[in-house]
Amino acid sequence: MLELLYPLRTYLIVSGVEHPNVMTADWVIPLSFEPKLLGVSIGQKRYTNSLIKEFGEFVVSVPTIELLKEVWIAGSLSGAREDKLSKLGLTLVRSRKVRVPSIRECQANLECRVIKEVEVGDHTFFVGEIVDVSYGDAFRGGKADLSYRFIMHASFGKNFTTNSDEIFSP
Numbered sequence: 001m002l003e004l005l006y007p008l009r010t011y012l013i014v015s016g017v018e019h020p021n022v023m024t025a026d027w028v029i030p031l032s033f034e035p036k037l038l039g040v041s042i043g044q045k046r047y048t049n050s051l052i053k054e055f056g057e058f059v060v061s062v063p064t065i066e067l068l069k070e071v072w073i074a075g076s077l078s079g080a081r082e083d084k085l086s087k088l089g090l091t092l093v094r095s096r097k098v099r100v101p102s103i104r105e106c107q108a109n110l111e112c113r114v115i116k117e118v119e120v121g122d123h124t125f126f127v128g129e130i131v132d133v134s135y136g137d138a139f140r141g142g143k144a145d146l147s148y149r150f151i152m153h154a155s156f157g158k159n160f161t162t163n164s165d166e167i168f169s170p
């Protein structure tokens with residue numbers, strides 16, 4: 001039934017400190033301007049779920065379509081079973097305020113500290129306070145430059161699309 005909410009934007013979630021992990025997530029949602037809050041819903045079986053619970057921090061990274069292969073790998077392998085990072089062509093760099101790293105190749109990194117976690121069925125909904133951000137050229141003008149192609153998950157499975165650069169004003 002939840003497929004009826006698609007297409008949804010797709011993000012990468014970084015978690016863990018000494019041995020960081022990256023997973024793909026569609027279920028990411030803005031929650032509040034002040035304080036700045038967002039939510040992510042992470043399955044209880046995901047390795048990422050245990051890492052966020054352990055360290056209380058995560059980073060939401062914004063990929064573009066050039067990173068589709070990485071998005072697919074991060075969303076289909078588990079860091080609990082293998083060294084996922086060595087299979088990803090991604091560079092982890094120091095974040096500004098959290099110990100969890102950011103991803104250099106992504107156009108934005110939102111650094112979050114968990115302020116609340118709620119078990120919701122088979123997922124945990126983590127509410128994160130955004131304590132710092134870094135971003136690349138796609139956001140340099142203060143808003144998204146739509147000549148960059150952000151990734152959207154078209155439906156469950158291996159189907160992705162991107163935004164167009166058409167703008168409609170009501």
Ligand SMILES: Cc1cc2nc3c(=O)[nH]c(=O)nc-3n(C[C@H](O)[C@H](O)[C@H](O)COP(=O)(O)O)c2cc1C
Nearest residue numbers: 023024025026027042043046047048075077078079
């Ligand atoms: C496009 C895409 C979106 C996904 N979105 C979510 C999501 O929002 N929440 C979730 O728990 N899993 C989601 N997944 C599944 C996880 O990314 C996947 O189970 C991953 O292997 C978990 O990695 P980990 O065990 O290393 O944390 C998604 C997978 C893909 C391919």
